[in-house]
Amino acid sequence: MRTIHHLIGGAATTGAGGRRADVFDPNTGRVQAHVVLADPADVDAAIADAARAQVGWAATNPQRRARVMFAFKALVEAEIDTLAEMLSAEHGKVIADSRGDIQRGLEVIEFACGIPHLLKGEFTSDAGPGIDVYSMRQPLGVVAGITPFNFPAMIPMWMFGVAIACGNAFILKPSERDPSLPVRLGELMLEAGLPAGVLQVVHGDKVAVDAILDSPLIRAVSFVGSSDIAHYVYSRGTANGKRIQAMGGAKNHGIVLPDADMDQTVADLVGAAFGSAGERCMALPVVVPVGKATANELRERLLPEIAKLRLGVSTDPDAHYGPVVSAAHRDRIESYIGMGVADGAELVVDGRGFSLQGHEGGFFVGPTLFDYVTPTMQSYQEEIFGPVLQMVRAESLAEAITLPSQHQYGNGVAIFTRNGPAAREFAATVDVGMVGINVPIPVPVAYHSFGGWKRSAFGDTGIHGTEGVKFYTKLKTVTQRWPGLDAGAAVTDSSFVIPTMK
Numbered sequence: 253m254r255t256i257h258h259l260i261g262g263a264a265t266t267g268a269g270g271r272r273a274d275v276f277d278p279n280t281g282r283v284q285a286h287v288v289l290a291d292p293a294d295v296d297a298a299i300a301d302a303a304r305a306q307v308g309w310a311a312t313n314p315q316r317r318a319r320v321m322f323a324f325k326a327l328v329e330a331e332i333d334t335l336a337e338m339l340s341a342e343h344g345k346v347i348a349d350s351r352g353d354i355q356r357g358l359e360v361i362e363f364a365c366g367i368p369h370l371l372k373g374e375f376t377s378d379a380g381p382g383i384d385v386y387s388m389r390q391p392l393g394v395v396a397g398i399t400p401f402n403f404p405a406m407i408p409m410w411m412f413g414v415a416i417a418c419g420n421a422f423i424l425k426p427s428e429r430d431p432s433l434p435v436r437l438g439e440l441m442l443e444a445g446l447p448a449g450v451l452q453v454v455h456g457d458k459v460a461v462d463a464i465l466d467s468p469l470i471r472a473v474s475f476v477g478s479s480d481i482a483h484y485v486y487s488r489g490t491a492n493g494k495r496i497q498a499m500g501g502a503k504n505h506g507i508v509l510p511d512a513d514m515d516q517t518v519a520d521l522v523g524a525a526f527g528s529a530g531e532r533c534m535a536l537p538v539v540v541p542v543g544k545a546t547a548n549e550l551r552e553r554l555l556p557e558i559a560k561l562r563l564g565v566s567t568d569p570d571a572h573y574g575p576v577v578s579a580a581h582r583d584r585i586e587s588y589i590g591m592g593v594a595d596g597a598e599l600v601v602d603g604r605g606f607s608l609q610g611h612e613g614g615f616f617v618g619p620t621l622f623d624y625v626t627p628t629m630q631s632y633q634e635e636i637f638g639p640v641l642q643m644v645r646a647e648s649l650a651e652a653i654t655l656p657s658q659h660q661y662g663n664g665v666a667i668f669t670r671n672g673p674a675a676r677e678f679a680a681t682v683d684v685g686m687v688g689i690n691v692p693i694p695v696p697v698a699y700h701s702f703g704g705w706k707r708s709a710f711g712d713t714g715i716h717g718t719e720g721v722k723f724y725t726k727l728k729t730v731t732q733r734w735p736g737l738d739a740g741a742a743v744t745d746s747s748f749v750i751p752t753m754k
Contacts, residue, residue: 262442269288279614299464303469309419318364321416324441346573346574373387384731394420395415401430408426416451419725421450425456465489475499483707499715506668507646509542514549526572535637537642585636597642627655635661657682663686698717701717
């Protein structure tokens with residue numbers, strides 16, 4: 253049986269601990285590998301090695317750091333087909349979706365290639381008599397990222413690309429459910445010229461997470477996962493004096509106004525709700541049609557499109573989506589479907605009990621559609637994270653805006669309309685961090701920043717973009733004056749008050 257190792261100090265290692273976890277093939281339900289799980293000693297060894305390597309890396313000028321990013325990007329692009337197959341084999345998403353996962357991560361690497369410009373400070377000449385003021389952004393030191401199973405390529409690259417380009421060393425703790433690709437990304441960074449130790453990949457569970465959060469050498473931690481764990485990471489990390497950005501769960505809404513392009517809206521909703529089996533924090537699991545006629549038409553149009561959806565193994569080029577990541581997650585999704593029925597919602601399409609011929613042991617969940625869902629239902633209030641679309645009917649735009657605004661999550665939201673003023677009002681007033689106007693999955697491009705509100709995000713900075721650069725650096729401001737160098741220069745009297753610019 254294949255064993256997936258840590259990458260510490262530039263070399264594969266099983267570490268000091270003897271614990272292992274199973275890595276499943278979601279298409280068949282069978283164990284395909286074992287991944288080593290770090291003990292605190294393994295995490296400490298990786299951190300100590302990273303601290304050693306970071307000193308020299310921080311002293312490397314930003315242009316040379318950018319060249320490593322350029323080389324890494326080229327290596328990933330050359331290997332993208334193999335990487336996508338590796339990702340799909342452990343996650344279950346279809347190959348085309350895995351390629352998209354990798355490509356969206358590479359877009360942040362492209363952004364990080366501009367680090368010489370991004371790290372430029374500000375300069376003011378003659379801020380006072382003979383006084384200049386300038387600022388610089390310097391690396392924090394050793395930082396860490398704890399990443400989820402659903403984007404094992406994109407989210408690690410969102411984090412380590414910017415952090416390493418800024419001059420930090422990075423400890424990556426990926427999900428133990430699909431750990432092979434993060435290790436390969438670490439190997440490709442070494443091939444690109446990154447010094448050994450600047451990027452460490454350490455597998456683990458809560459033991460490794462706590463070791464990262466408690467280490468005095470870790471200056472900042474970035475996290476993506478469920479909201480409860482995000483809050484835990486934020487609370488424990490900040491209590492230990494760390495800078496934390498912790499992205500949590502979501503319950504994204506799509507508001508459909510009567511004037512929406514219904515053909516495009518239906519296509520967008522089906523892709524956003526069921527793509528990648530709904531295992532995306534920016535999926536769109538709630539649709540809010542405004543008005544009875546809009547709701548009835550939307551429901552009628554959704555049904556044949558849902559019926560066309562093809563579930564298949566991750567290597568099936570004709571499949572729209574594949575299995576979910578684990579049997580436990582499949583069972584959790586199906587329990588929420590049962591919960592919706594018990595709460596009184598109308599189950600229009602039931603995806604429970606789906607079985608794929610020849611892959612009966614796979615972790616498949618069929619597409620599911622609910623109508624007449626209400627805000628008091630538990631299945632609406634909580635994140636399902638599966639191929640389940642819930643319809644919540646609203647009578648007005650104001651009522652539709654209230655639904656996502658009052659929800660505990662505030663990651664993303666979308667509106668479908670041809671009405672510009674209504675869209676402007678929606679974007680300005682909805683209490684959600686990322687807004688799409690006729691865009692069902694409003695994930696910002698790499699040079700903007702990603703981040704939700706409320707229980708979707710803990711911390712004050714977003715991921716990637718300029719917010720990412722700020723998160724992984726500290727600001728230093730210098731005020732300088734050069735006294736006359738000739739021997740006869742006058743000496744001014746001491747001043748005992750704070751200096752001002754008179």
